[in-house]
Amino acid sequence: MEHTGSAAWKGGIKDGIGSISVQTGVLKDAPYGFKARFEGGPGTNPxxxxGAAHAGCFTMALSGELGKANLTADNLTTTATVTLEKVPGGFSISKIHLDLVGKVPGTDQAGFEKIANDAKVGCPVSKLFKGNAEITLTARLEN
Incomplete structure (x- = not known):
C-alpha cells in the first residue's frame, strides 16, 4: 500500500512560495511558505x-483498540500539537502531544486511558516518530 503527497516551490526560502497536494485531492495546491511556517502567516505548513496525520492515525487506531475491548465510541476528538524547535544546525520536531476527548459508553477513565495509550504505541505515525520525538497523551473521558 502506497500513498503520495507532493510539493512544489518557487523562489528563495524567505520570499518563495510553495504548494502541497495529496493523491486524493483533499489538498490540491495548498499554499505554504516561510511566513506560514515560522511567522503565523496564511497557508499551511508541514x-x-x-499533526493532522498523527491525530487521524491515532484516533483510527484507538477505534480499533476499543473494538478489541468490545467498546464503540460515540465520539472521539484528537488534537495533535507538534513542537518544532531550533537546534544546532537547523530545526527539529521534538514533541507531539495528543489531546484526546472521548465519549465511550461501557468504560471508565482508567480503562479509557489504558486503551488510548495502547493505541498511541501501536499507531503507525507514532511508530514513525518513536525515538525521534517525545509523544505524550492526555485522554479525557466524557460520559
Whole structure:
C-alpha cells in the first residue's frame, strides 16, 4: 500500500512560495511558505499536516483498540500539537502531544486511558516518530 503527497516551490526560502497536494485531492495546491511556517502567516505548513496525520492515525487506531475491548465510541476528538524547535544546525520536531476527548459508553477513565495509550504505541505515525520525538497523551473521558 502506497500513498503520495507532493510539493512544489518557487523562489528563495524567505520570499518563495510553495504548494502541497495529496493523491486524493483533499489538498490540491495548498499554499505554504516561510511566513506560514515560522511567522503565523496564511497557508499551511508541514508541522500542522504532520499533526493532522498523527491525530487521524491515532484516533483510527484507538477505534480499533476499543473494538478489541468490545467498546464503540460515540465520539472521539484528537488534537495533535507538534513542537518544532531550533537546534544546532537547523530545526527539529521534538514533541507531539495528543489531546484526546472521548465519549465511550461501557468504560471508565482508567480503562479509557489504558486503551488510548495502547493505541498511541501501536499507531503507525507514532511508530514513525518513536525515538525521534517525545509523544505524550492526555485522554479525557466524557460520559
Amino acid at each position: 508541522e500542522e499536516l504532520i
